[in-house]
Amino acid sequence: MANWQNLTAMAHRTADRLFGEPVRLSFLKGGQLDPARPAADIRAQLHLPGESDVTPGRSNSSFTTQLLGGTGLLIIQKAAFAGELRQGDKVRADARDGQPWFEILAVDANGASQIVAQISLSTKARSTP
Numbered sequence: 001m002a003n004w005q006n007l008t009a010m011a012h013r014t015a016d017r018l019f020g021e022p023v024r025l026s027f028l029k030g031g032q033l034d035p036a037r038p039a040a041d042i043r044a045q046l047h048l049p050g051e052s053d054v055t056p057g058r059s060n061s062s063f064t065t066q067l068l069g070g071t072g073l074l075i076i077q078k079a080a081f082a083g084e085l086r087q088g089d090k091v092r093a094d095a096r097d098g099q100p101w102f103e104i105l106a107v108d109a110n111g112a113s114q115i116v117a118q119i120s121l122s123t124k125a126r127s128t129p
Contacts, residue, residue: 009113016077019045023074024092025085026101040083045075046093046102048121071105074117078109085115 020043027037049072074091089104102119109115 022094026090048072076115
């Protein structure tokens with residue numbers, strides 16, 4: 001692995017350690033739970049429009065993600081999740097008030113160490129699958 005790849009992987013792990021939170025992935029097929037893909041409880045990053053992630057222990061340091069179009073991002077370290085994430089699956093933010101559900105709109109799993117998914121903020125995705 002090239003040196004820049006090692007540095008990128010280290011940065012991804014650090015960001016996940018600082019900004020990750022517990023989430024539940026629920027996998028759907030035809031709008032129903034997919035029995036072939038059981039739910040997974042993992043740690044991942046959720047970035048939603050209008051939020052700032054504050055680095056623990058540093059009151060003047062924050063990380064702001066610019067998100068467009070009313071969608072958010074779900075960032076999963078491939079080391080934490082070996083399954084397949086698909087459009088239409090759902091993710092629950094377990095540590096947030098009300099444990100809201102979000103729908104997966106698009107998935108990019110081509111990165112070396114991360115899966116990045118675009119998630120909806122619509123109320124229709126907030127029901128428990």
